[in-house]
Amino acid sequence: MAKVKYYYDEDTLSYRKITVRKSQYYKKSVFGLFAIFLIAFIGFIVFSQFIMSPNERAQARELENLKLHYELLTKRMEESGAILAQLQERDNNIYRTYFEANPIPEEQRKAGFGGVNRYKSLEGFDNSTMITNLTKEIDVLSKQLVVQSKSLDEIVVLAKEKEKMLAAIPAILPVKLEDLTRMASGYKWRMHPILKIRKFHKGMDFTAPVGTPIYASGNGTVIRAERSATFGKVVYIDHGYGYKTIYAHMSMIKAKKNQNVKRGDLIGYVGNTGRSVSAHLHYEVHKNDRALNPINFYYGDLTPEEFAAMQKAAEEEGQSYD
Template sequence: MSKVKYYYDPDTLSYRKIEPKKTKRFRNIALFILGSFLFGLLSLVLLLNTNLINTPRELSLQREVKNYELQFELLNKKMEQIEDVLANVEDRDNNIYRLYFEANPIPDEQRRAGFGGVNRYKALEGFNNSEMVIATTKRMDIIKKQLAIQSKSLDEITKLAEEKEKLLAAIPAIQPVNNEDLTRMASGYGWRTDPFTKARKKHWGMDFTAPKGTPIYASGDGTVTRADNNSSGYGKHIRIDHGYGYLSLYAHMSQYNVKKGQKVKRGDLIGFVGNTGRSQGPHLHYEVWKDNERINPINFYYGSLTPEEFKNMLKYANQENQSLD
């Protein structure tokens, strides 16, 4: 029940009832409605910007965002594991593989370098989780770059390994005449007495005494560059170019089993012991060349002799005696 208001009338000396005007009443009603609307609108805006009231769509989006954040955490953990494995591979690459094959290690600055120039992550800016997304993306890009560098490095190591394998097969590393076929190891590399002039003369190879017709084997992979009797003193002889600066020579042979231009493998039968050229008896004169310099062949028999056999050969090779050519 609305209150009735009165006012004192001094003319009649009595209280008179106040009759509200209709315009004022309508104005009050309008102000009340407007105030209620504004209050309701403000309350709605406040509620929509808080977590007190969420629409089903907003709840669904919030769940998606939390799921994405969880996925990013899992992704970062996986990247940590990948980085650990990659760091281990890089360490072995630098300190084992590249060291073994005499290749320069790849510096960490090159492996872990970032990306300069244009901002690659501008499209990821301006979101609530931009920092996390950008940091994860940068991390992934660096891992991808490290993997690319490591892949190229392993390709290089593979090529070096193949080349190393060829080098090891090419080095003249076995004795050209089997031990059981030898009569004796007549003379080694160094100063020896010439059998014809009796003067001291540098003997540039090793002499293996064996019966005529004893098999002679290639001491390493290579290509036959000569198989002829056109070099003074050597008689029938063969020269094999092994590559990498190595060459082996087999002299005083009785006959050949290969011809010029033929490719041979270590252990292939290339000819037979003889007594041709400047020779005092059936034997094989064997030389090893490196970069056009004759070197001591005894340093290359690791592929066919036992330690005891090598010790005995070293003993006989170092004796000051008379050579057979």
């Protein structure tokens, strides 16, 4: 049963019953219901911000997991970049220097990617910046790895070629040190024993008994094995890389034309043929068709003391033997 409400009427000095019209009653009811619905709607919006569906929770966990892996991947890329930088430095300053190859310019190693926007497909997402930056870093690192890989491939080829070159360069005495009578004449201006004029002596003369073995001073191919008026029985060896050697005045030639020889192979015997005044070997070293001082090529055969003694003998004045 509804309660009856009264109000005090000052004019009559009595209490009168409050009567409510039906229109006012309905109006209040409508406003009340509207207020309830409005409060409920606002409460739902606010409350829904703090309550996620199972799918939303799973997506949130996945996003946090991706961020964690992104940080770990970024750190590993930084470590890989540091290791690659050390390898690049050794490549330029050690490997390529040793094999006489030009260093790779920094601009070539770290050149960017030109042309169209290759990362446009990654735009328009919530984490586009993060994904784009990571993709760029991976692309740059990948390109540097490709450049470094090609450089190391080149170094391997140079190393193999260097090994061949070191074996080919004339590096030993053509006659064993214990078989020599003496080193008779060196690389300098000398009096010719037959022409009696000063003439530049392009090689070294080693006196030894007739029949003393003569050896190839480096790997190569015999390009001439013949007899000439000046050098008598002579052998020419092409070692490649611009190097050639001449072995003159032999008593007998052992090597044959077009024969491949290795350092230390027997190619003939000491003699006194051609324009010669005594049994000896005349030995020359040429690089790119220019005669060089042979004494600078005995590093594979002499001790420092033996080299010093031979150098002193080569500088002594006197006439040559051919």
